Amino acid sequence: MKINLYFTALFLLLLQKGISQSRASDVQSFTLSNGMKILVLEDNSIPNANMYLFWKVGSRNEYPGITGLSHFFEHMMFNGSKKYGPKMFDRTMEAAGGSNNAYTTENLTVYTDWFPISALETIFDLEADRIGHLELDPKMVESERGVVLSERSTGLENSNFRNISEQVKGAAFLAHPYRWSVIGYESDIKNWSIDDLQTYFDTYYAPNNAVVVISGDVSLEAVKSLSKKYFEPIPAGPKARPVHTIEPEQLGQKRVVVEKQVSSPNIMLAYHVPETKHEDYYALDVLSAILSDGNSSRLYNQLVDQKTLATSVFSYMPESIDPNLFYFYGVASPGTSPELLESEMIQIINDIAQNGVSEKELQKVKNQKLVALYSSLETIDGKSNTLGTYEMYFGDYNKMFSAPQSYESLTVEDIQQVAKKYFTKNNSTVGYLISPENNTK
Amino acid sequence: MKTFYNLINIAIVLISFSNYSLQAQSNFISPAYEHFILDNGLKVYMVVQKEVPLVHFRAVVPAGVRQDSKANAGLSELTANLLSSGTASYDKETIETTLDFMGASYNSSSNMEASVLTSSFINKDLPHVLPILTEMLTKPSFEEAEFVKSKQRAVAGVDQSRESPRSVINNYFNQLVYGKHPYANIPSGTKQSIERIELKDVNRFYSDHYTPMGSVIAVVGDFDPTKMKTQLTNLFSSWNNVGKVKNNRTVLPSLDSSKVVVVNKEDARETTMLIGGVGVPRNISDYIGIQVINTILGGRFTSWLNDELRVNSGLTYGARSGFSALREGGSFSMSTFTANETTEQTIDLLLKTYQKIHKTGVDSKTLESAKNYVMGQFPPDYETNAAIARFFTDTYTYELPLDYIDRFNESVSSIDIVKATQIIEDYFPKENMQMVFIGKASEITPIVSKYGPVKVLEITEDVYE
Numbered sequence: 001m002k003i004n005l006y007f008t009a010l011f012l013l014l015l016q017k018g019i020s021q022s023r024a025s026d027v028q029s030f031t032l033s034n035g036m037k038i039l040v041l042e043d044n045s046i047p048n049a050n051m052y053l054f055w056k057v058g059s060r061n062e063y064p065g066i067t068g069l070s071h072f073f074e075h076m077m078f079n080g081s082k083k084y085g086p087k088m089f090d091r092t093m094e095a096a097g098g099s100n101n102a103y104t105t106e107n108l109t110v111y112t113d114w115f116p117i118s119a120l121e122t123i124f125d126l127e128a129d130r131i132g133h134l135e136l137d138p139k140m141v142e143s144e145r146g147v148v149l150s151e152r153s154t155g156l157e158n159s160n161f162r163n164i165s166e167q168v169k170g171a172a173f174l175a176h177p178y179r180w181s182v183i184g185y186e187s188d189i190k191n192w193s194i195d196d197l198q199t200y201f202d203t204y205y206a207p208n209n210a211v212v213v214i215s216g217d218v219s220l221e222a223v224k225s226l227s228k229k230y231f232e233p234i235p236a237g238p239k240a241r242p243v244h245t246i247e248p249e250q251l252g253q254k255r256v257v258v259e260k261q262v263s264s265p266n267i268m269l270a271y272h273v274p275e276t277k278h279e280d281y282y283a284l285d286v287l288s289a290i291l292s293d294g295n296s297s298r299l300y301n302q303l304v305d306q307k308t309l310a311t312s313v314f315s316y317m318p319e320s321i322d323p324n325l326f327y328f329y330g331v332a333s334p335g336t337s338p339e340l341l342e343s344e345m346i347q348i349i350n351d352i353a354q355n356g357v358s359e360k361e362l363q364k365v366k367n368q369k370l371v372a373l374y375s376s377l378e379t380i381d382g383k384s385n386t387l388g389t390y391e392m393y394f395g396d397y398n399k400m401f402s403a404p405q406s407y408e409s410l411t412v413e414d415i416q417q418v419a420k421k422y423f424t425k426n427n428s429t430v431g432y433l434i435s436p437e438n439n440t441k
Numbered sequence: 442m443k444t445f446y447n448l449i450n451i452a453i454v455l456i457s458f459s460n461y462s463l464q465a466q467s468n469f470i471s472p473a474y475e476h477f478i479l480d481n482g483l484k485v486y487m488v489v490q491k492e493v494p495l496v497h498f499r500a501v502v503p504a505g506v507r508q509d510s511k512a513n514a515g516l517s518e519l520t521a522n523l524l525s526s527g528t529a530s531y532d533k534e535t536i537e538t539t540l541d542f543m544g545a546s547y548n549s550s551s552n553m554e555a556s557v558l559t560s561s562f563i564n565k566d567l568p569h570v571l572p573i574l575t576e577m578l579t580k581p582s583f584e585e586a587e588f589v590k591s592k593q594r595a596v597a598g599v600d601q602s603r604e605s606p607r608s609v610i611n612n613y614f615n616q617l618v619y620g621k622h623p624y625a626n627i628p629s630g631t632k633q634s635i636e637r638i639e640l641k642d643v644n645r646f647y648s649d650h651y652t653p654m655g656s657v658i659a660v661v662g663d664f665d666p667t668k669m670k671t672q673l674t675n676l677f678s679s680w681n682n683v684g685k686v687k688n689n690r691t692v693l694p695s696l697d698s699s700k701v702v703v704v705n706k707e708d709a710r711e712t713t714m715l716i717g718g719v720g721v722p723r724n725i726s727d728y729i730g731i732q733v734i735n736t737i738l739g740g741r742f743t744s745w746l747n748d749e750l751r752v753n754s755g756l757t758y759g760a761r762s763g764f765s766a767l768r769e770g771g772s773f774s775m776s777t778f779t780a781n782e783t784t785e786q787t788i789d790l791l792l793k794t795y796q797k798i799h800k801t802g803v804d805s806k807t808l809e810s811a812k813n814y815v816m817g818q819f820p821p822d823y824e825t826n827a828a829i830a831r832f833f834t835d836t837y838t839y840e841l842p843l844d845y846i847d848r849f850n851e852s853v854s855s856i857d858i859v860k861a862t863q864i865i866e867d868y869f870p871k872e873n874m875q876m877v878f879i880g881k882a883s884e885i886t887p888i889v890s891k892y893g894p895v896k897v898l899e900i901t902e903d904v905y906e
Contacts, residue, residue: 157778381824
């Protein structure tokens with residue numbers, strides 16, 4: 001069949017050339033005696049390198065009273081340690097030509113350094129000092145509360161998605177810590193103590209709770225010797241207590257309404273789905289693409305283009321350690337009611353559960369996934385981020401290289417099966433973001 | 442996140458050039474390229490990059506937002522959006538299903554100077570993708586039904602963008618700085634201006650501005666350059682639209698007083714602000730030096746603005762400054778946001794911090810740090826096929842030298858304290874600052890009247906004059 005031949009050709013191309021210059025065998029990894037795992041990908045295409053530090057701590061590790069602490073902690077990691085006091089982490093790194101950032105998710109806290117290769121040892125020194133000897137300065141904690149409150153506020157001010165998603169998550173999850181937003185509740189941001197921060201650091205910032213990925217113009221030998229010099233002396237910590245809360249099965253549809261001045265309704269649908277390591281992950285990921293990637297995707301084509309009921313629509317399934325949500329988001333066209341947009345979205349989703357998808361749609365997504373993987377490997381940044389993501393969420397960075405095979409093995413039946421299994425009314429939470437004057441029903 | 446970039450979306454052009462340079466000891470140079478010009482005037486750059494089996498195509502035509510009139514603001518963007526909605530040989534559905542099936546991404550949009558069509562795809566699909574892209578550019582069909590839908594989405598988009606102060610604040614600021622110059626045009630238009638646009642306006646805009654003369658194509662990736670040259674020549678040689686509007690450079694206004702605009706957003710939880718003045722054209726020789734100085738003021742995490750407003754005082758999540766540099770001129774702006782109740786404290790601290798650049802200047806240690814920073818952060822900006830393609834088309838759009846990358850190192854190194862002082866004096870405005878605040882007008886207006894005459898608008902109003 002024509003379609004399969006097409007993919008086979010792509011697939012052969014992949015096998016022949018490897019993925020870019022990088023193959024699974026190009027990634028080298030070692031583990032220090034304190035349990036810190038380090039992945040290295042040598043790539044001399046530019047005279048730069050990066051260091052990504054993936055810590056297995058995110059908002060799922062919090063509880064009421066310290067919601068948002070993982071993210072706040074991410075900020076505090078830049079505010080002073082033994083050798084490099086307040087402000088010196090950034091000043092030293094930038095003076096050496098480097099820059100940094102960090103992000104926190106429900107599952108992970110990730111620190112990123114980008115630098116000219118001449119700064120490699122400085123980066124190791126800076127990172128080791130804050131991992132091994134963080135100092136929590138009460139003055140810096142207080143000023144950082146203001147920064148994070150502003151970050152929370154500016155997100156809500158500028159993003160409808162932020163406004164509705166924190167309410168939908170809160171409704172969809174009854175028990176699991178995924179119910180609060182990563183940024184946390186305002187009252188918790190204002191009230192956690194230095195002790196809470198110290199406990200968090202001692203619990204989660206042990207080297208055995210991290211994976212470090214370094215890509216760029218480095219040699220394995222140099223990275224090994226710097227890792228031994230700077231990271232290995234940091235003592236291992238006790239294994240953090242696992243998150244054992246399992247979200248109870250949802251027993252009926254949940255609905256939330258958020259009032260905010262908006263020009264047209266925004267709606268969010270969320271369905272419980274399993275964690276990223278689950279066997280259904282790839283089928284769900286393909287389903288998401290069939291529904292909303294590109295103008296020929298079902299939701300875009302029917303709702304934005306054909307029926308003009310929405311001005312934008314997308315679906316989204318985050319990578320996740322525990323079972324999480326598969327989201328749909330739609331912005332109604334002026335004059336379209338949220339009820340109509342909701343029922344049209346659900347009809348399109350249900351149609352896949354009832355009638356499945358075509359071979360051509362499935363093949364399209366397989367092709368798109370391959371291009372997306374190539375694109376992510378165009379930069380040393382993409383390489384580190386993608387390798388780390390596979391290592392943390394799929395349990396093995398090698399899964400990055402076998403992802404094309406995982407997509408390739410999917411059948412149209414697999415896609416219909418997961419649609420049937422997860423996109424049920426009782427498993428859904430529906431959120432409306434509407435103007436107060438329209439909230440009359 | 443620790444920080445986020447492009448707080449206020451300072452300028453499209455800055456994304457490719459701000460704050461980057463290269464390390465003195467590195468041998469980072471621009472990639473080898475091949476350049477040719479077709480008989481119809483179309484310029485082409487080809488760069489072979491074999492890291493991944495992908496190709497990036499980028500076409501830039503002189504049909505930017507600056508070509509809109511006030512009455513039909515939004516026309517450039519609407520026209521660009523319609524390029525993928527059907528051509529002489531391919532209807533919309535064929536374009537979408539064919540390109541999507543191959544995993545090819547494509548996008549058409551417009552910026553102040555030009556309209557841009559881009560696409561990325563696997564190299565083996567070149568023979569299928571190139572003819573479609575060619576027709577999008579040279580034979581779009583502009584059908585009524587698609588035009589109506591696109592127009593409706595554009596009108597809805599105007600209202601939706603007002604739900605985010607950050608996404609509209611530049612529209613007000615540009616009107617203050619650029620006055621009657623077309624750089625004051627609102628890229629996506631106003632509701633009234635979009636409503637006025639008819640299909641014949643799109644056709645006219647296309648035939649006036651989508652011309653091979655003045656356009657440039659860059660193709661970067663893993664391909665055979667000899668075959669590519671033949672293919673491009675075959676596909677684009679018959680494109681013969683001569684267009685109408687030629688070089689329409691106009692003089693930018695000078696600013697002779699401070700002006701303050703307060704945009705009322707009744708449900709605002711914070712005040713979003715942009716303060717600045719006249720900037721520079723992109724191709725001035727001091728541009729790199731300006732970037733080095735701006736790095737110190739507001740171009741990195743340890744910059745003075747971010748240090749004072751965020752790190753020392755916790756007033757905001759971020760504060761920064763930047764130059765939006767276009768072909769004929771540009772703007773300088775500082776941006777931040779803060780809770781309603783800390784608005785006055787924040788504005789005062791921002792202005793006080795800015796004054797330092799004129800009162801005390803920069804010290805040599807900070808200057809060296811900034812130079813290292815812009816050099817160290819430079820190479821990753823030219824890693825992707827798309828970034829390299831943009832570099833080559835930008836050299837044409839913004840009249841930059843082709844050895845820009847090769848000489849960057851040298852240019853940064855040459856900035857000493859004397860030069861830095863001169864750059865501050867020449868390019869960082871001392872007076873006649875323009876200010877825009879979006880938030881609760883009833884609370885902001887009394888505070889900001891001390892900076893200049895205040896004009897209060899509702900968030901539903903687009904236009905200053």
